Amino acid sequence: MKLLKAVSAAALLAFATAAPASAQETVFMSTQLRPIEEAQKVREIILRGAPGNPTYVTEQPPQLTVRMRAEAAASRRTVSLVGALHGELQPLLPAGALDDISDVAARLADRGIPANLMELGKLGGTTQAYIPWMQATYIMVANRRALPYLPAGADVNALTYEQLKEWAKNVRERTGQRRLGFPAGPQGLMARFFQGYLYPSFTGSAVSAYRSAEAEAMWVWFKDLWQYVQPNSASYNFMQEPLMADEVWIAFDHVARVLDALRQRPNDFVAFPAPAGPKGRGYMPVVAGLSVAKDAPNRAGAVALIEHLTLPRTQLLTAAEVGFFPVVRADLPADLAPGVRLAAGAIAATQNARDALVSLLPVGLGERGGEFNKVYNDTFQRIVLRNEPARAVLDREAENLRAIMNATQAPCWAPDAPSRGACPVN
Amino acid sequence: MTARRLVYYAGIAMICAWILVPIWLIAVGAIGGRQGVFLWPKSLWPREFSFAAVELFLRIEGVGKALWNSVLAAALTMVLSVALGAPAGYALARFAFRGQNAYRLLILLTRAFPIAILALPLTVSFIRWGLYDTVFGVALVHTALALPFAALVSSSLFAGIPRELEEAAWVFGCTRLQAFAKIVLPLALPGIAATAIFAFVISWNEVFAASVLTVRERTLTAYLLTVLSESPLHFRFAGGLVLILPSVVFIFAVRRYLFAMWGIANR
Numbered sequence: 227m228k229l230l231k232a233v234s235a236a237a238l239l240a241f242a243t244a245a246p247a248s249a250q251e252t253v254f255m256s257t258q259l260r261p262i263e264e265a266q267k268v269r270e271i272i273l274r275g276a277p278g279n280p281t282y283v284t285e286q287p288p289q290l291t292v293r294m295r296a297e298a299a300a301s302r303r304t305v306s307l308v309g310a311l312h313g314e315l316q317p318l319l320p321a322g323a324l325d326d327i328s329d330v331a332a333r334l335a336d337r338g339i340p341a342n343l344m345e346l347g348k349l350g351g352t353t354q355a356y357i358p359w360m361q362a363t364y365i366m367v368a369n370r371r372a373l374p375y376l377p378a379g380a381d382v383n384a385l386t387y388e389q390l391k392e393w394a395k396n397v398r399e400r401t402g403q404r405r406l407g408f409p410a411g412p413q414g415l416m417a418r419f420f421q422g423y424l425y426p427s428f429t430g431s432a433v434s435a436y437r438s439a440e441a442e443a444m445w446v447w448f449k450d451l452w453q454y455v456q457p458n459s460a461s462y463n464f465m466q467e468p469l470m471a472d473e474v475w476i477a478f479d480h481v482a483r484v485l486d487a488l489r490q491r492p493n494d495f496v497a498f499p500a501p502a503g504p505k506g507r508g509y510m511p512v513v514a515g516l517s518v519a520k521d522a523p524n525r526a527g528a529v530a531l532i533e534h535l536t537l538p539r540t541q542l543l544t545a546a547e548v549g550f551f552p553v554v555r556a557d558l559p560a561d562l563a564p565g566v567r568l569a570a571g572a573i574a575a576t577q578n579a580r581d582a583l584v585s586l587l588p589v590g591l592g593e594r595g596g597e598f599n600k601v602y603n604d605t606f607q608r609i610v611l612r613n614e615p616a617r618a619v620l621d622r623e624a625e626n627l628r629a630i631m632n633a634t635q636a637p638c639w640a641p642d643a644p645s646r647g648a649c650p651v652n
Numbered sequence: 653m654t655a656r657r658l659v660y661y662a663g664i665a666m667i668c669a670w671i672l673v674p675i676w677l678i679a680v681g682a683i684g685g686r687q688g689v690f691l692w693p694k695s696l697w698p699r700e701f702s703f704a705a706v707e708l709f710l711r712i713e714g715v716g717k718a719l720w721n722s723v724l725a726a727a728l729t730m731v732l733s734v735a736l737g738a739p740a741g742y743a744l745a746r747f748a749f750r751g752q753n754a755y756r757l758l759i760l761l762t763r764a765f766p767i768a769i770l771a772l773p774l775t776v777s778f779i780r781w782g783l784y785d786t787v788f789g790v791a792l793v794h795t796a797l798a799l800p801f802a803a804l805v806s807s808s809l810f811a812g813i814p815r816e817l818e819e820a821a822w823v824f825g826c827t828r829l830q831a832f833a834k835i836v837l838p839l840a841l842p843g844i845a846a847t848a849i850f851a852f853v854i855s856w857n858e859v860f861a862a863s864v865l866t867v868r869e870r871t872l873t874a875y876l877l878t879v880l881s882e883s884p885l886h887f888r889f890a891g892g893l894v895l896i897l898p899s900v901v902f903i904f905a906v907r908r909y910l911f912a913m914w915g916i917a918n919r
Contacts, residue, residue, distance in 0.1 A: 253867055261883045262712060262876070262891075269713050281868060284879060288768075289864050296775035296864075304785060304867045413882075467885055471690040486884050490686060 252278040252527030256309035258514050260284040267547045276534045278527030294323040306522040312513045312587045313595050325518040326353040338555030356515030360550035365572040367484045372475035385501040394454035404456045407474030413463035417599035422510025422585040426641045427503025433649045434642045437620040445609045445616040485549040489565030497572035506583035590636030601627045681889030689885045705890035718875035728791035729855035730848045737802025745810035759800045771864045794855035809843040
């Protein structure tokens with residue numbers, strides 16, 4: 227009975243403490259910088275002294291969509307500022323959850339945010355839906371012990387896919403281990419490798435040439451590569467872990483997902499751009515943006531926070547602390563931590579490569595972005611892991627891809643040539 | 653005789669090791685430092701001692717409040733689900749009424765819908781009713797999830813208490829309520845406590861509803877556990893250790909009631 231009494235006392239207390247929060251604060255909800263250490267750095271370092279009394283809350287992407295739509299439907303708001311990836315903000319616009327922040331964009335005109343990034347922030351419309359916040363891309367990381375096995379004449383900073391295969395083959399033949407790794411686990415970002423790297427490099431397209439003869443040859447090539455790939459790849463979400471465990475020697479992943487390995491053991495790893503194929507060195511920049519919620523409880527606070535986060539000083543701090551790179555004009559300082567400097571070097575080498583071929587993030591797919599990724603993941607699983615014939619799989623999955631394109635009427639984005647109406651799947 | 657004893661003690665040692673070795677390995681991962689978790693082969697003794705990971709985990713802003721919210725939500729869930737579930741269980745056990753079996757099935761139906769589908773309408777309604785972002789709101793959803801369990805377990809519990817005892821109390825002049833309070837309740841209490849503990853655990857572990865329905869008033873699972881899976885390995889060990897120890901202590905403290913639930917202490 228004592229237990230029951232204590233419990234009912236606790237219950238009463240719960241009613242008493244469930245009071246509304248102060249009106250002054252600005253709730254800043256972000257799908258980025260979620261891991262504990264990063265979130266802690268945002269709270270303690272990046273947002274220190276920021277205006278608007280920010281409360282930094284992290285959220286998984288699916289929950290963000292549910293919450294923002296629910297708050298829009300019930301027209302009562304708690305979240306003022308939203309920080310998320312381009313693709314995660316996109317479905318929020320048609321749901322009526324994002325405010326027009328063209329006025330903020332005008333105030334930030336002197337920050338030197340590149341025009342093409344600002345244009346992305348309009349999400350295909352005429353008004354500004356988000357302000358670019360930070361950017362990243364995907365890089366390759368290799369253990370220094372793998373370098374002796376590089377094929378003759380290969381430059382790690384200007385690798386081709388053929389050389390990558392030969393490299394992985396050498397490693398396997400001489401160490402007996404499959405030590406090339408990809409993040410093909412359930413939370414891994416493997417679909418982006420196909421959309422932004424493999425397809426553009428081999429076919430010069432991500433959508434139009436989905437089932438072309440080049441694409442078929444590419445998949446056959448990739449399946450052949452798989453015999454040198456660590457079979458545990460199907461469960462890797464973050465490549466930094468297998469890299470640090472020495473299970474994988476050569477890896478591809480999002481820079482934020484290998485940064486910990488580079489930070490912890492900067493002398494053991496090298497970072498370099500993704501390889502090039504016959505059509506160029508495909509790469510995909512990743513952009514995170516800041517949006518103000520429609521009818522935000524504290525719009526002034528949210529705007530002040532955007533101004534704080536896009537200050538060159540804050541942007542540099544963000545790069546040094548969490549490894550996302552500035553969107554504004556700001557030169558990285560010379561005293562950057564060695565791990566971050568490795569990552570920054572690989573990103574610069576990618577962007578400045580002569581054969582660089584930029585793939586934009588999918589534009590105009592709205593909430594069907596997940597299905598779009600599934601087409602590429604399914605294609606990979608069926609051809610490479612389940613040994614189905616490439617031609618038949620491509621023909622079948624092309625129908626799914628075409629259905630998504632027709633339903634959303636999304637026009638082609640780079641590297642595909644611009645289209646009138648829905649992007650065709652030839 | 654000695655051979656039998658040996659087997660007996662070996663069995664005990666094996667069962668203890670079965671439980672304790674994984675916990676020990678988690679502890680080694682948590683205090684063995686950042687690099688330690690990647691060493692292979694694993695050593696059973698950490699090469700370096702560092703409480704930095706555990707410390708950082710405990711120092712994270714808002715962990716204390718989230719912990720408090722978790723306890724409140726779980727306690728509320730416990731009270732509500734017993735208060736609603738036990739009478740339903742009593743009715744199911746003692747009275748024969750039309751549609752009894754259908755009712756039993758219907759109770760389970762609340763668990764048939766995945767909460768991810770209900771999330772959007774639920775959140776909209778909660779915002780309109782002012783329950784959004786409150787611990788009480790989270791407790792209500794958790795009660796809905798724990799209720800089928802509470803009702804069905806307490807019904808089998810009451811069914812196991814002979815009706816004759818209650819009838820004897822009536823014969824000696826007790827009212828229905830008195831008979832229940834003086835005869836049935838004391839007999840059922842250990843089982844009800846076990847039901848309450850399970851309601852507590854259900855609420856403690858639930859993530860999705862707790863994270864969709866709250867912004868600032870997060871429970872510990874919503875606040876930390878989801879991001880824990882994306883954190884570096886040694887943090888996961890630190891978080892695991894910090895979260896395992898209280899529950900081991902809790903289970904140890906209430907083990908008598910847990911056994912009661914399976915009807916061991918009652919007989």
